Amino acid sequence: MPDGTEQDSDLLELAxxxxxxxxxxxxxxxxxxxxxxxxVRAFDGDIxxxxxxxxxxxxIRVVCGGRQGFAHAGALDESLIAATxxxxxxxxxxxxxxxxxxxxxxDGVEAVELDLWDPGVASFATPDKVQMALDLExxxxxxxxxxxxxxxxxxxxxxxxxxxxxxxxxLATSRRTLCSLSVSAIAGDEDRHxxxxxxxxxxxxxxxxxxxxxxxxxxxxxxxxAKKVGSSVCTVVLDRRVSATLLAVVAGALSGESxxxxxxxxxxxxGEAVAVPELTLVDDPTDAxxxxxxxxxxxxxxxxxxxxxxxxxxxxxxxxxTSARRAGTSSTGSAVRGGYATTxxxxxxxxxxxxxxxxQAGVLRxxxxxxxxxxxxxxxxxxxxxxxxxxxxxxxxxxxxxALAEPVHEVTIASTLQxxxxxxxVIGGDVEWLPGVAAAQTLAIAGMSxxxxx
Amino acid sequence: MDESGVGSQGALVEPDLARKVLDVxxxxxxxxAELFAEDRYAxxxxxxxxxxxxxxxxxxxxxxxxxVVGETTGFAHTxxxxxxxxxxxxxxxxxxxxxxxxxxxxxxxxGPSRSVTVVPVDKSRKIELLGRADDAARSTSxxxxxxxxxxxxxxxxxxxxxxxxxxxxxxxxxxxFGVACxxxxxxxxxxxxxxxxxxxxxxxxxxxxxxxxxxxxARRAVVKLSARPAPSGDQPIVIASGSGGILFHEACxxxxxxxxxxxxxxxxxGHLGELxxxxxxxxxxxxxxxxxxxxxxxxxxxxxxxxxxxxENGVLTSYMWDGLRARxxxxxxxGNGRRQSYxxxxxxxxxxxxxxxxxxxxxxxxxxxxxGVYVAKxxxxxxxxxxxxxxxxxxxxxxxxxGRIAEPLRDANLIGNGPEVLRRIDAIAGDxxxxxxxxxxxxxxxxxxxxxxxxxxxxxxIGGTAGA
Numbered sequence: 048m049p050d051g052t053e054q055d056s057d058l059l060e061l062a063x064x065x066x067x068x069x070x071x072x073x074x075x076x077x078x079x080x081x082x083x084x085x086x087v088r089a090f091d092g093d094i095x096x097x098x099x100x101x102x103x104x105x106x107i108r109v110v111c112g113g114r115q116g117f118a119h120a121g122a123l124d125e126s127l128i129a130a131t132x133x134x135x136x137x138x139x140x141x142x143x144x145x146x147x148x149x150x151x152x153x154d155g156v157e158a159v160e161l162d163l164w165d166p167g168v169a170s171f172a173t174p175d176k177v178q179m180a181l182d183l184e185x186x187x188x189x190x191x192x193x194x195x196x197x198x199x200x201x202x203x204x205x206x207x208x209x210x211x212x213x214x215x216x217x218l219a220t221s222r223r224t225l226c227s228l229s230v231s232a233i234a235g236d237e238d239r240h241x242x243x244x245x246x247x248x249x250x251x252x253x254x255x256x257x258x259x260x261x262x263x264x265x266x267x268x269x270x271x272x273a274k275k276v277g278s279s280v281c282t283v284v285l286d287r288r289v290s291a292t293l294l295a296v297v298a299g300a301l302s303g304e305s306x307x308x309x310x311x312x313x314x315x316x317x318g319e320a321v322a323v324p325e326l327t328l329v330d331d332p333t334d335a336x337x338x339x340x341x342x343x344x345x346x347x348x349x350x351x352x353x354x355x356x357x358x359x360x361x362x363x364x365x366x367x368x369t370s371a372r373r374a375g376t377s378s379t380g381s382a383v384r385g386g387y388a389t390t391x392x393x394x395x396x397x398x399x400x401x402x403x404x405x406x407q408a409g410v411l412r413x414x415x416x417x418x419x420x421x422x423x424x425x426x427x428x429x430x431x432x433x434x435x436x437x438x439x440x441x442x443x444x445x446x447x448x449x450a451l452a453e454p455v456h457e458v459t460i461a462s463t464l465q466x467x468x469x470x471x472x473v474i475g476g477d478v479e480w481l482p483g484v485a486a487a488q489t490l491a492i493a494g495m496s497x498x499x500x501x
Numbered sequence: 502m503d504e505s506g507v508g509s510q511g512a513l514v515e516p517d518l519a520r521k522v523l524d525v526x527x528x529x530x531x532x533x534a535e536l537f538a539e540d541r542y543a544x545x546x547x548x549x550x551x552x553x554x555x556x557x558x559x560x561x562x563x564x565x566x567x568x569v570v571g572e573t574t575g576f577a578h579t580x581x582x583x584x585x586x587x588x589x590x591x592x593x594x595x596x597x598x599x600x601x602x603x604x605x606x607x608x609x610x611x612g613p614s615r616s617v618t619v620v621p622v623d624k625s626r627k628i629e630l631l632g633r634a635d636d637a638a639r640s641t642s643x644x645x646x647x648x649x650x651x652x653x654x655x656x657x658x659x660x661x662x663x664x665x666x667x668x669x670x671x672x673x674x675x676x677x678f679g680v681a682c683x684x685x686x687x688x689x690x691x692x693x694x695x696x697x698x699x700x701x702x703x704x705x706x707x708x709x710x711x712x713x714x715x716x717x718x719a720r721r722a723v724v725k726l727s728a729r730p731a732p733s734g735d736q737p738i739v740i741a742s743g744s745g746g747i748l749f750h751e752a753c754x755x756x757x758x759x760x761x762x763x764x765x766x767x768x769x770x771g772h773l774g775e776l777x778x779x780x781x782x783x784x785x786x787x788x789x790x791x792x793x794x795x796x797x798x799x800x801x802x803x804x805x806x807x808x809x810x811x812x813e814n815g816v817l818t819s820y821m822w823d824g825l826r827a828r829x830x831x832x833x834x835x836g837n838g839r840r841q842s843y844x845x846x847x848x849x850x851x852x853x854x855x856x857x858x859x860x861x862x863x864x865x866x867x868x869x870x871x872x873g874v875y876v877a878k879x880x881x882x883x884x885x886x887x888x889x890x891x892x893x894x895x896x897x898x899x900x901x902x903x904g905r906i907a908e909p910l911r912d913a914n915l916i917g918n919g920p921e922v923l924r925r926i927d928a929i930a931g932d933x934x935x936x937x938x939x940x941x942x943x944x945x946x947x948x949x950x951x952x953x954x955x956x957x958x959x960x961x962x963i964g965g966t967a968g969a
Contacts, residue, residue: 098575
């Protein structure tokens with residue numbers, strides 16, 4: 048079933064009714080969304096909490112004379128929508144006029160029909176959701192004698208629908224489901240370490256509780272005895288989930304909005320070699336395997352495949368309508384927004400590297416000596432997509448003779464993103480699709496500064 | 502703030518209706534039920550790339566209902582504050598009740614509540630601040646190429662009614678202002694930012710000079726253009742007053758939250774009464790501390806905000822408690838039950854967390870440090886509460902050489918262990934200051950204050966690239 052169907056047409060009808068109130072001299076965009084969520088948390092053999100929620104909201108943008116005003120509300124009743132529209136119109140008066148500001152206009156690109164809705168979420172009964180969380184908690188608690196605590200085991204799912212209508216002729220709907228299962232465990236006695244396992248899928252049948260449990264146990268227990276090591280310069284192998292975090296930062300620097308506002312290390316570098324020739328980076332929200340896949344962007348234009356870095360050469364930035372006009376180009380169908388409460392900006396949704404051929408074990412063998420990084424901390428404080436400075440805390444295991452050796456913690460790795468992209472030595476073929484901006488795959492990077500005990 | 506924003510007079514939910522909803526919530530059994538209603542109106546304005554890009558307004562109104570049955574909490578929320586909306590949510594929240602519980606609903610006794618009258622401020626006055634900050638940042642240096650300025654205010658009215666008979670409310674008014682700059686030089690681009698935020702209205706700007714704020718942000722970016730890479734390895738660090746309280750919030754505060762403690766998921770579990778820090782250290786969490794960013798009249802469970810001494814002269818004296826955890830341990834809440842909105846369950850959260858003044862002199866502490874790093878501003882951080890391991894970004898830092906502040910350093914992370922850092926504090930000055938922050942936990946964000954006087958930690962690992 049394609050994701051834009053009658054089920055959400057009540058949202059589209061509502062959006063159209065509001066847009067019909069647009070005055071001749073104003074452009075109006077109405078974004079309406081509804082989200083149903085269930086979250087279950089298990090602890091110590093019991094349900095710690097069970098939350099069920101249905102939330103909806105509306106965001107209204109009004110553009111008049113090159114000036115934009117915005118307002119939003121966390122409900123859909125008529126009087127609230129009327130007050131929100133008044134707020135948005137009033138807010139227009141204060142913005143600085145800018146010829147580039149305006150709403151998207153249909154550009155003739157056909158949306159790729161994607162099936163992002165798993166009916167299994169709606170039919171999965173609450174007691175079964177509860178049982179899934181309870182079973183996971185039990186599986187990890189009894190999965191290994193070194194596990195001293197399971198902090199929490201969580202099941203969550205959501206069914207989201209949205210609609211966009213504008214006075215410029217945009218009419219778009221989308222809907223999606225997502226399921227998640229995660230667990231956080233502590234291993235060790237005096238020497239404690241934590242491990243988290245998680246999995247995401249469009250529906251409950253795509254979740255594999257066994258591998259999630261094993262992953263949490265493995266990640267926590269293999270760090271027992273971790274020590275700080277001495278500072279050095281070495282090759283690091285980034286676990287694929289760490290790489291996904293790193294790629295999301297790189298993707299942020301490819302946002303046209305950041306580039307035109309001088310907030311990207313890639314500004315002015317189109318056509319330059321910014322990475323090793325083996326690196327090709329694509330943002331493809333039309334790839335249904337990606338959990339970031341979408342039929343339309345946040346302004347209602349069709350999502351499309353954008354080739355960002357081609358064989359190491361910087362090829363393209365991604366744009367929404369306003370940033371594209373400022374840059375003298377057209378939208379790449381890359382408007383993103385954090386729900387009804389924010390206005391669109393440009394950004395990637397489904398970034399992935401052209402995969403290599405090795406699985407993680409193969410990458411470790413190929414690299415031979417170095418540090419395997421299991422998890423990183425401090426990404427939002429230690430990594431800048433503006434300057435490219437990169438410094439994060441890491442936990443992991445030393446890599447000796449191509450195999451994982453002694454565990455390491457309380458050290459940092461540092462470099463710059465610019466240097467890291469040119470020092471990639473292996474790109475893994477072990478792609479895992481995650482929600483968020485980037486897919487996960489194991490990467491190896493040479494010449495990183497490992498900082499530990501002096 | 503607009504007068505038409507938060508619903509004007511009267512209770513968010515009338516006592517009779519609140520009572521009825523709590524009755525429904527406990528109809529299938531349960532030990533405790535709570536109705537949390539919220540009405541929030543916020544406005545924001547942003548200037549970027551020399552233009553006032555956008556004014557925004559937000560309206561949010563609804564209620565969350567919680568039912569506690571033994572070890573289990575059921576929760577549901579609704580944006581519909583009518584009787585039928587609230588009753589439906591109460592039924593959904595009570596789905597976890599399996600057996601008849603012990604609970605009944607005590608008569609609701611309206612308790613002390615705070616009501617604030619918000620004086621409307623014309624939007625043009627807010628806009629004017631943005632322009633002044635932009636001008637000030639750009640005139641600081643020719644290398645400042647990009648400036649973004651943001652203004653935000655909110656008026657949040659809350660009401661809490663519980664099956665224990667509590668019925669209280671609060672009006673929370675908050676205002677924030679921030680400036681972020683990008684400077685460009687031969688060595689690339691660098692960023693700097695600075696912000697101010699308090700639980701007050703527009704009168705914030707009677708005390709705060711937005712132009713000076715902008716100059717601080719601009720200087721922070723410009724200075725780093727000539728910065729050298731940060732060292733790597735262990736170094737003593739001196740943290741400037743008011744700029745590094747976030748470290749103690751993250752590295753120690755989270756580990757003192759009762760939910761982590763009772764789950765044996767904190768490095769501080771089981772150490773009450775023990776020396777866990779240098780005897781120089783007294784750590785306090787205080788939700789009543791003036792108009793700081795984390796202050797309120799009551800917490801989001803209706804308990805009065807209060808001052809809690811967590812560590813006194815190095816000895817661990819207490820943890821922070823929300824109502825749920827406190828109830829299970831048969832003790833009183835410490836006023837630390839907070840939630841992002843009516844759509845969220847409350848959790849144990851910090852308010853304003855700080856290390857109190859010592860007797861040292863800031864200049865002398867630097868002079869007594871032969872070599873190390875002076876941290877003028879710490880950025881965000883992250884902690885693993887189970888182990889105490891933390892990471893923090895330095896966003897303005899300098900080398901200390903021969904007891905003097907020397908060259909600026911590029912951004913890098915610090916890494917360490919909370920309990921260890923507490924023991925390694927070997928000097929504290931008497932120049933206490935606070936700064937605002939946003940604390941994220943389990944996907945919920947709440948405003949917090951952090952503070953500390955100038956202090957020195959004898960060794961922390963610095964994650965730079967230059968050989969130590």
